[in-house]
């Protein structure tokens with residue numbers, strides 16, 4: 001699909017016409033990654049963070065949130081639970097903080113690899129090269145770091161950096177992760193104040209160039225304890241600003257599937273947050289092939305408030321598992337067992 005056609009679809013509003021896009025995304029998904037839906041259990045191991053991201057509710061400046069760091073035993077209990085449901089992957093996610101020590105993570109990775117058959121995905125932000133290397137050597141399989149937006153001017157304005165950080169250029173980090181041998185995931189938020197249609201178009205083709213294996217695309221959801229959620233945003237004219245809607249998120253997901261073809265695409269929790277009834281299913285019918293159910297202990301989950309109104313704050317264990325199985329059945333797909341790696345798909349990386 002050519003850039004002008006992608007732009008045309010991004011601007012298309014007619015539901016009937018959009019059926020053509022959904023169908024093309026669904027066919028591409030079936031042809032390149034099949035009918036399996038891979039389940040990744042996510043554990044949000046800490047909400048401590050030193051960064052000041054203007055979009056994220058757990059940024060360091062938010063004093064109105066209780067901070068937590070899970071113990072190794074709590075993490076291992078979650079890991080065992082994820083394995084007991086037959087999932088192939090655990091995702092360990094957190095804010096960025098010196099409390100999350102590189103050696104401590106390395107030991108956890110080794111334990112997971114020794115005691116279970118799970119693949120390990122890390123989503124721990126912009127960590128040092130030496131740490132990323134250590135974790136790969138310790139057995140980590142994948143790393144997830146979203147570029148949030150490929151527009152560097154916009155990214156810098158919502159993601160302040162300080163000289164104490166080794167690096168903050170997420171595209172550079174993604175290349176390093178790929179070189180280091182990680183199966184690498186990235187993605188963006190849709191509808192960041194100041195983000196244009198052209199930015200989204202550029203991002204979709206950038207995804208293809210980067211050659212990452214997974215892309216998570218969710219709507220930007222304003223959080224009242226962040227500057228992007230608090231301040232009146234005087235930015236673009238309405239016609240240029242990409243809306244942070246459910247429909248726009250489906251369009252970007254579908255187009256990403258059509259352009260990048262054989263990658264993994266999760267139906268994001270942020271999408272299910274704006275449509276808790278059918279968001280996940282519609283995501284799966286419009287290009288996605290992965291779900292990431294939450295296995296953070298209930299007592300911590302409310303504090304991992306990257307955006308407000310997150311779903312499933314109360315649900316855990318068997319209830320979550322049954323709900324996911326029902327949803328997969330309802331879209332007439334199968335559960336994928338094993339690691340569900342995009343590296344094993346027909347071709348390498350984005351084609």
Ligand code: SAH
Nearest residue numbers: 055056094095124125146219220221306307
């Ligand atoms: N510290 C890690 C994990 C952050 S949370 C990192 O920076 O990679 C994981 C993802 O949540 C982010 O990459 C971002 O895409 C998403 N997120 C954060 N705040 C959000 C918001 N207000 N609305 C929607 N998604 C958000």
